C-alpha cells in the first residue's frame with residue numbers, strides 16, 4: 001500500500017479528470033459504491049476458484065458477525081448496485097464509470113500493490129458487439145488523451161455457454177494426462193475450473209499451459225459472428241488491435257469479448273497489463289438481477305502513471321507574493337485574496353523572513369510570477385511584478401491587478 005503526496009497529485013488529477021472528460025463524451029455517468037461489500041458478493045461474482053477469492057481478499061467479520069470484504073475489483077459492486085436500484089427497469093442501456101481503491105493481497109512487485117486504484121467502466125443492457133467496440137474505442141481514446149501512446153490492445157473471445165462447455169472438455173483432455181506435473185492448486189482446479197490453470201501464476205503450470213488448446217478454435221457460430229462483427233467495427237473506427245487467443249483473464253464472469261491493453265515500453269516489467277476487460281452476459285442474473293448483458297473494463301492507475309510522461313503534466317501557473325518588510329504582510333494577504341478569488345493559485349511566506357528568503361521559497365514552490373510589495377510602491381498604488389521565467393520586471397497598478405497580471409504573463413489568461 002502506498003501514500004500519494006501532494007507532489008504526485010497533479011499526475012493523479014490529470015489521469016482522473018481526463019478519464020471523466022472522455023467518459024462524458026461517450027455517455028458514461030459516474031457511480032460511487034462502498035469500499036466494503038458482503039463477502040458472498042465476490043465469491044459468487046468473481047468466482048470461488050479464482051486467485052482473488054481463494055487467496056487475495058481482505059475479509060473480516062464485523063461486530064454484527066457479518067463477513068465483509070474490502071472490494072478487490074469494481075464490477076461485482078457495480079452489478080450489485082445496478083440490481084439493488086432496479087436500474088434496468090428505468091433505463092434499457094446504462095453506462096457507468098467509477099474510480100477508487102481496490103484491495104488484493106498479492107505479492108508486492110513493481111506495478112503491483114495491495115491497495116491500488118482503478119478507473120473502470122461498465123455498460124449494461126446491450127448484447128451487441130458494437131458497444132464492445134465503442135468501449136474499446138473509449139479506452140484507446142483515453143490513453144491518447146492522457147498522452148500514453150506506446151500501448152497495444154489485445155483482443156480475444158472466450159465464447160459463451162456452448163463454447164465454454166466444449167473448451168472445458170478440451171482442457172480436461174489436455175491437462176489430465178499431465179495431472180502429476182501440475183501445481184496442487186491446479187490439480188484441484190482440474191475438476192472445478194480448468195480455465196484457471198491456463199492463467200495460473202505458478203511456473204510448473206505455465207510450462208504446460210503454453211501448449212494448451214486455445215479457446216478461439218472452439219467458438220460456436222454465434223460467438224464467432226459476434227467476435228467478427230467486433231473486429232469489423234474496430235477496423236471501421238480505425239482502432240488498432242491484435243487478436244491474441246492466449247487471453248484468459250483472472251476473473252470467472254467473462255463471456256465472449258475479452259481484451260487487455262499492454263504497455264510496450266518495457267517500463268512495467270512483468271506487470272505490463274494496464275487495462276483489462278470484457279463482456280459478462282451472465283453476471284447480473286447470477287447476482288439476482290434480470291438477464292442483462294454487460295461489458296466493461298478496469299484500468300490500473302499506478303501502472304498507467306509508471307508509463308505516463310511527465311511532460312504531459314502541466315503544473316498550475318502560480319503567483320508568489322513577497323513583501324520587502326514584515327509589516328506589509330496584511331497587504332500581501334489582501335493581494336493574495338484578490339488573486340485567489342479571481343481563480344489564480346497564489347501563495348506567500350508569511351513567517352516574516354527576509355525578502356531573499358521569501359524569494360527562495362518562491363523558487364522552491366515553482367511560482368511563475370513574483371509580486372513584490374514595497375511601502376513606497378503601495379503608496380503609489382502599484383506593485384512590482386517579476387516573470388520568474390524570463391526575469392522581466394514591470395510595475396502593475398493595484399487597481400485592476402488581475403487584468404494587469406494576465407496582460408503581463410499569458411499563462412494567467
Ligand code: HAM
Pocket residue numbers: 072073074075104106111112113114116117118120121122250251273274275276277278279280295296297298299300301302303
Ligand atoms: P483486472 O484485470 O483484475 O480486471 O484488473 C484491471 C487492472 O487493474 C489490471 O489490468 C491492472 O492494471 C490493475 N490491477 C489489478 N491488480 C492490481 C494490483 N495488485 N496492483 C496494481 N494494479 C492492479 C478487473 O478488475 C475487472 N473488474 C475489469 C472489468 C470491468 N471487466 C469487466 N468490467
